[in-house]
Amino acid sequence: MTDVATATITSDLDRAKADLAALGYCLLEGVMKADRAAAVRTRIADLAEAEIAAGTDYVYENGANQRVWTLLNKGDEFADIALDPTVTDLMSQLLGYGFLLSNIDANIAGPGGKPMFLHADQSFAPPPWPPWPLVANAMWMLDDFTAENGATRVVPGSHLKGEGPVPTLEDKITTPVTGPAGTVMVFDGRLWHQTGANVTEGQRRHGILAYYCRPFVRTQENWFLSIDPDVLERRPELRALLGYELYLSLGMVDGMPRQGPRF
Template sequence: MTALGTITGNYEEAKAHLREWGFCLIENPLPPAKFKELAERLTELAEAERQDNSAFLYDGGNQRVFGLLNKGAIFEEIVQNEAVCELMEELLGYNFLLSSIHANIAGPGGARMALHPDQTFARMPWPPYPFVANSMWMLDDFTEENGATRVIPGTHLLGRPPDYAAGEGDIETQPVCGPAGTVMVFDGRLWHQTGANRTKDRLRHGILVYYCRAYIRQQENPFVAVEKDVHDRATPLMRRLLGWEIYQGALGQTGGLPT
């Protein structure tokens, strides 16, 4: 048991948590050595972007590292992770797409983020299912002190974002904690935020692998933003996730219907 949620290796149980709470926690979908490799690569990238002044720094101590598909083959591996993809299919249906992959590093002094669901781009009314869903790969232990992602369980069922004018942006949230090696999968309608990092010297490294239904526009345009060599070596699953496949014979055509 964590502060909130239950870490499980049983995907039927995880699907029940997604339905009830809007998130689930899955245990080591990859061996610990892979998480270590991810953490090392991300630390190297974040440091290099700080050094060459290209780092995206915000909220008083936090850093985003964008476009990870171009920044190491290990990131290609995690977007295709079998366990996460099974849960994404449950949330987003057949032939869902990769929307983006980037890291969010919560650093000492980093502020709590505004409370939000991920599908704020979608106009109301929302249908009774998510358009998008996210996964947070915990590369460090996520604790309340170091800025674990905070949520309000069950808000995915409200079918709307918080009403900020009515003060709902200030409703108390709870941290979703877990040891490094845990992945939180969450419904795009769930109200959540990055926690404040109240440590003196500990970074919280997390990678957000974000997916969308096959007919929703991807957050990052893969044909413009993803390097040619990544497309060239893409597996059949990766090609589908990037958006190379035609969906239901209708979307993604290049010069008419396939014969």
């Protein structure tokens, strides 16, 4: 594609916020230092291999791609990613106070993988959409993302269309979002996007999607069933993010706390 406005890779938060508003996504460089990105990548690759060996894997796309789900139960480094202050600051701007973690998983795009269907992450909501996002996502690049190895592809500005796309595997209307390992792409839940095709001979593209939602939207992961209680005990700061705290009158247990407002 030519002449498409695309986000600038930056460490300037104001610049990133401007891209997010105008284009529906932004790119922040170096939020994760190179050695940390490499260590997290190794951990994801090990988990992916171990899940295949255990028969609990989520391999798809004819064996080319693999998801590793529910990362909070698979290492405290993933709680740090979910709670990252730069990303959560942007999330509170996009989603308001009390936002939740909808899910956190890894997506590995391997050689031979075709494009994912074009979608927006809030396609569960019927159109017309409100003029603000219901959900938002952060893609943490653990490898250099390139057009060849399956970088996420987006339609810049599509977050303003008010509805999702007709799902298609076509990648001609999308543009690849490339960046060095350690870059994080934060994107509005209305943005049309897809995983790119991986046309390399042997590169596996590792990324972590930390996916958030407004506090009145159902989370993708059912945390109440899936979170390991030891994780919550070790990392109590996750409680609010996973929906264990009240949001106005949502999330009550036997009514509101007795010292609070009555209705």
